[in-house]
Amino acid sequence: xxxxxxxxxxxxxxxxxxxxxxxxxxxPAEIALVLSNRPxxxxxxxxxxxxxxxxxxxxxxxxxxEDFEKAMDDALKEHDIAFICLAGFMxxxxxWFVERWAGRMINIxxxxxxxxxxxxxxxxxxxxxxxxxxxxxxxxxxxxDAGPIIAQATVPVVPGDTEDTxxxxxxxxxxxxxxxxxxxxxxxxxxxxxxxxxxxRGWDAGGAL
Ligand code: GAR
Numbered sequence: 001x002x003x004x005x006x007x008x009x010x011x012x013x014x015x016x017x018x019x020x021x022x023x024x025x026x027x028p029a030e031i032a033l034v035l036s037n038r039p040x041x042x043x044x045x046x047x048x049x050x051x052x053x054x055x056x057x058x059x060x061x062x063x064x065x066e067d068f069e070k071a072m073d074d075a076l077k078e079h080d081i082a083f084i085c086l087a088g089f090m091x092x093x094x095x096w097f098v099e100r101w102a103g104r105m106i107n108i109x110x111x112x113x114x115x116x117x118x119x120x121x122x123x124x125x126x127x128x129x130x131x132x133x134x135x136x137x138x139x140x141x142x143x144x145d146a147g148p149i150i151a152q153a154t155v156p157v158v159p160g161d162t163e164d165t166x167x168x169x170x171x172x173x174x175x176x177x178x179x180x181x182x183x184x185x186x187x188x189x190x191x192x193x194x195x196x197x198x199x200x201r202g203w204d205a206g207g208a209l
Contacts, residue, residue: 003032012043014087021179028186103192117145137181
């Protein structure tokens with residue numbers, strides 16, 4: 001089982017869904033560490049309650065982005081981490097860190113990429129009047145929210161939706177999608193090859209082949 005670290009900044013509901021999935025003995029990853037850049041992240045308590053090792057590396061305690069990331073990288077090495085999941089981690093990472101973890105770091109984003117990179121995705125989806133919205137898991141590359149796509153899930157946008165109702169519909173899908181995507185990268189079903197995701201035979205037809 002591959003040793004995975006989850007990086008969070010907040011409530012950690014995606015983190016909790018990954019921890020839950022990894023409890024299954026046939027899951028190809030174990031959650032070995034939860035790391036937050038914010039001491040007050042609610043997800044830290046949640047991870048401790050689940051018996052997972054936690055660590056806070058406060059970005060504010062580091063003079064530069066590079067210092068902060070070096071501290072994270074050292075901690076990840078100390079914990080013998082093979083793979084990183086970003087789960088509501090709200091710091092932009094430098095090219096140095098991203099390249100160090102190339103092909104070994106994935107992120108969940110609350111939109112159907114390449115639409116709505118960045119923040120306030122649900123508000124912007126409503127403003128644009130899209131009728132289908134959703135979430136994406138992708139490999140992390142230096143450009144923000146631009147990495148090769150591993151998995152997506154969709155939800156309808158319905159009349160009367162607000163940012164909150166739409167976010168609530170999307171997060172349900174996030175909690176199902178992220179464990180599936182982590183499984184795929186940890187068992188080799190989806191790999192980063194020459195800047196694209198290579199899927200194992202059989203997967204590209206939704207597993208039906
Ligand atoms: C999730 O909706 C996640 O997709 C989003 O933040 C939320 C974190 O919730 N991530 C981003 O916007 C990344 N740019 P959680 O802490 O409950 O998982």
